[in-house]
Amino acid sequence: MKYMAPPPGEYERGLFAHTDKPVSTLICEDQVSGLEIEVNDGQWIKLTNLSPSSFVFVVGDPLKAWSNGRLKSVNHRVMMSGDKDRYSIAAFVIPNEGTIIKTPKEFIDDQHPRLFKDLDFMEFFLFAFSDPARHIDNGELLHVFAGLSPPVSN
Ligand SMILES: O=C(O)CCC(=O)C(=O)O
Numbered sequence: 281m282k283y284m285a286p287p288p289g290e291y292e293r294g295l296f297a298h299t300d301k302p303v304s305t306l307i308c309e310d311q312v313s314g315l316e317i318e319v320n321d322g323q324w325i326k327l328t329n330l331s332p333s334s335f336v337f338v339v340g341d342p343l344k345a346w347s348n349g350r351l352k353s354v355n356h357r358v359m360m361s362g363d364k365d366r367y368s369i370a371a372f373v374i375p376n377e378g379t380i381i382k383t384p385k386e387f388i389d390d391q392h393p394r395l396f397k398d399l400d401f402m403e404f405f406l407f408a409f410s411d412p413a414r415h416i417d418n419g420e421l422l423h424v425f426a427g428l429s430p431p432v433s434n
């Protein structure tokens with residue numbers, strides 16, 4: 281992906297805040313940082329000074345569902361500053377059509393009640409990019425599609 285440098289002196293959105301809809305994503309960025317993650321108190325942290333051989337592993341919503349919420353699908357975005365364009369590569373894990381994401385029973389007990397219904401990956405993925413989903417907050421899509429209880433905070 282290529283993100284254009286913003287106008288001089290500006291701090292501009294390159295990619296809107298979202299959680300990933302593939303099972304997981306590996307991101308590699310080239311020289312110019314810009315990837316930010318949202319932490320619990322609503323603060324955004326820029327991932328800076330990644331070595332050129334680093335990859336960022338992003339847990340997607342289906343992996344959060346599989347792990348019964350133990351793995352967090354972090355909200356992230358790209359913000360641009362400075363005068364250089366940014367290049368990144370993202371490798372998405374998309375399972376075969378027909379794959380059902382099912383929480384293993386080992387992740388469910390009295391302290392950790394089941395949070396999500398079994399979900400058909402491709403149905404969820406298509407829903408996430410469908411017209412009705414445009415009116416739903418991106419971070420809520422998993423809960424709207426498969427949540428069994430009110431959303432747990434990320
Ligand atoms: O370009 C990046 O570093 C982030 C890309 C990303 O979050 C995505 O494609 O889902």
Ligand SMILES: [Fe+2]
Pocket residue numbers: 298299300305338356
């Ligand atoms: Fe992403």
